[in-house]
Amino acid sequence: MNGVHDMGGMHGFGKVESEPNEPPFHAGWEGRVLAMQRALRATGAWNIDMSRDAQERLPAEVYLSVSYYHRWALGMERNALDQRLIDADEIAAGHALRPGKPVQRTMTKDTIGAAFTRGSFSRPTSTVGRFKPGDRVRTLNINPPSHTRLPRYARGRVGAVEAVRGCHVFPDSAATGAGENPQWLYTVVFEGRELWGESADPTLKVSVEAFEPYLEPA
Amino acid sequence: MAMSTHDHDDHDHGSELSETQLRVRALETILTEKGYVDPAVLDLIVEHYETKTGPHVGARVIAKAWVDPQFKAALLADATEAIAALGLISRVGDHLIAVENTPTLHNMIVCTLCSCYPWDVLGLPPVWYKSAPYRSRAVMDPRGVLADFGVALPADTEIRVWDSTAETRFMVLPSRPARTETWNEERLASLVTRDCMIGTGLPRRPEETSS
Numbered sequence: 001m002n003g004v005h006d007m008g009g010m011h012g013f014g015k016v017e018s019e020p021n022e023p024p025f026h027a028g029w030e031g032r033v034l035a036m037q038r039a040l041r042a043t044g045a046w047n048i049d050m051s052r053d054a055q056e057r058l059p060a061e062v063y064l065s066v067s068y069y070h071r072w073a074l075g076m077e078r079n080a081l082d083q084r085l086i087d088a089d090e091i092a093a094g095h096a097l098r099p100g101k102p103v104q105r106t107m108t109k110d111t112i113g114a115a116f117t118r119g120s121f122s123r124p125t126s127t128v129g130r131f132k133p134g135d136r137v138r139t140l141n142i143n144p145p146s147h148t149r150l151p152r153y154a155r156g157r158v159g160a161v162e163a164v165r166g167c168h169v170f171p172d173s174a175a176t177g178a179g180e181n182p183q184w185l186y187t188v189v190f191e192g193r194e195l196w197g198e199s200a201d202p203t204l205k206v207s208v209e210a211f212e213p214y215l216e217p218a
Numbered sequence: 219m220a221m222s223t224h225d226h227d228d229h230d231h232g233s234e235l236s237e238t239q240l241r242v243r244a245l246e247t248i249l250t251e252k253g254y255v256d257p258a259v260l261d262l263i264v265e266h267y268e269t270k271t272g273p274h275v276g277a278r279v280i281a282k283a284w285v286d287p288q289f290k291a292a293l294l295a296d297a298t299e300a301i302a303a304l305g306l307i308s309r310v311g312d313h314l315i316a317v318e319n320t321p322t323l324h325n326m327i328v329c330t331l332c333s334c335y336p337w338d339v340l341g342l343p344p345v346w347y348k349s350a351p352y353r354s355r356a357v358m359d360p361r362g363v364l365a366d367f368g369v370a371l372p373a374d375t376e377i378r379v380w381d382s383t384a385e386t387r388f389m390v391l392p393s394r395p396a397r398t399e400t401w402n403e404e405r406l407a408s409l410v411t412r413d414c415m416i417g418t419g420l421p422r423r424p425e426e427t428s429s
Contacts, residue, residue: 008330008357008381013350016366018413022344024268034342035263036246038369039255048385052332059378068333068348070238077245086248094244100252107259116271117338118311121385132232149383151330153357165386185384196358203376206357209384 001145002152004060009153010195030069037076040117044104045083049175053147054078123182125167128213131186134162139188140208140218147175150214154206158218159190162207170211184212221274272341275306276389278411279339280421281403283316284394293391294318301339311338311387318391319417323376326363326417327388328356334382336389347416357381366419390417397424 007013025031037051046054054075055063063071080086090097107115131137141156142148149171165185173181192204269280279301283290292300297314301307314336317325329335330353335343346352355363360377364370371377380388392414398406402422408427413419 002231007330007350007353008328010350010354010395013354016346016349016351016355016363018346018367018418019344024342025264026345027239029239031264031267032242032246032260033265036249036255036259038263039259040249043254055332061304064350067238068286070343073238073242073245080245080249080317085254086252090248091244094247096248096251100254103254106254106256108256109259109262112262112266113308115365116266117309118385118387120312122312149331151381151383153330165384168384171384187386189378195277201361201377203374204360204380205376206381208381209386211384 001056001147002057002143004055004063006152008151016123025069026067029073033069033073033076035115037072039107040076042103042105042107042111042114043085046079047174049147049169049171050079050082050177052171053073053175054082056147056208072084121169122166123169123180125182125184127167127184129164129167129184129186131161131164131184131215131217133163136218137161137186137188137210137215139208139214140216142214144172146172148172150210151208153195154188154190154208154210157190157194159188159194159207161186162189163187165209168211170213172211172213186210186212186215188215239273257261258383267342271337273339273412273415274407275341276336276339276368276412276415277407278403279304280305280391280410280415281388281407283391284398284406285403290391297389307338309338311336313386314339315386315388316391317378317380317388319393320394322374324371325388325390326360326377326379326416327354327382327390328353328355328379329382330354331381331383334385334387339389340415344412363418367413389415392421395421395423 057072058074081088138158139150139155165180168185170181170183173179187203187207188210189207192200195206220245250257283293293316297316298310298312302310333343333348335347357379360379382388395409409422411419414421
């Protein structure tokens with residue numbers, strides 16, 4: 001979706017402000033949010049693309065105004081509601097009003113290692129990738145109202161395939177619950193001028209990780 | 219949603235935090251009562267991120283690559299496998315890719331769409347990495363971003379920005395600082411900053427250290 005989360009190339013957000021000696025969390029609740037998100041992975045109730053999608057569907061003014069982990073919390077609430085793990089009246093009440101529903105697993109002290117490591121997103125395939133390194137490709141000019149990982153600034157642009165990353169879970173499908181629908185993944189590199197016009201920094205190149213359905217031969 | 223209505227005029231930072239804090243506490247209560255999460259497990263997860271992860275892991279990797287050409291080649295070929303072999307952390311996430319700076323090329327990592335970041339080697343991403351200013355400008359004006367960090371590169375240095383739009387993760391292998399020929403791995407690691415592995419900084423120079 002063409003949301004405010006898709007920020008590449010936007011103006012007006014000001015300087016990058018680095019905080020010296022930044023702590024891991026700025027408040028205790030931030031750590032709780034992260035920990036809940038990690039622990040809920042075990043339930044299998046939603047996947048990482050659904051998490052991203054839930055945040056992207058927040059009202060634009062909310063997305064931009066709340067802090068990072070606050071946004072996570074709002075997305076997690078929405079995921080939990082969408083998957084019927086919890087109900088809206090329970091959020092209003094601040095405690096459970098009915099028993100939990102069955103989930104795949106819950107995280108325990110013995111299985112906590114899974115909280116700290118990203119799993120693999122590559123999938124076996126019998127298909128052959130359509131592109132190879134060096135191929136010229138054009139990204140499609142798509143504007144789906146649902147989750148996608150092709151940023152607006154890189155749509156309808158010509159670049160070169162630099163690397164083939166294997167066949168990976170396709171976020172555009174996984175986010176909607178339509179299954180993993182694995183697709184070949186490529187690093188596609190663009191000249192700065194192709195993205196930003198003649199006034200672009202001539203020394204700039206930008207790459208995106210592009211799934212095959214985003215690409216056509218150029 | 220309840221949080222969007224304020225029946226008072228007090229919008230200072232502290233009250234926003236406490237409202238969020240209450241809401242997060244309520245969510246944890248509900249998830250716990252329904253048996254989906256165990257607060258004791260949450261404690262351990264928080265502790266892990268507060269005490270065990272961080273850029274010190276990545277710094278060891280970079281220092282090793284600076285002194286060991288074989289390891290460097292392995293790192294650039296498959297960073298997940300190479301780092302796993304070092305045994306610094308219990309497990310390295312898949313699809314980790316190391317990209318090398320050279321005298322003519324500078325790499326920078328961003329996630330314009332969210333906050334993808336190589337957590338296993340760099341720890342939690344800093345606030346600025348997840349912020350709108352960085353996400354919006356890195357792909358269009360990386361030299362302007364570098365200027366915000368006090369870094370100026372030669373005008374003819376090629377700048378390559380990697381937008382982390384899939385589950386591949388990137389870390390920068392910066393160039394080894396000059397006049398460190400006699401330095402061992404441990405001392406070299408002290409020159410490797412978080413920001414130089416993201417590409418918004420350069421390694422510290424030997425003269426910047428107290429040792």
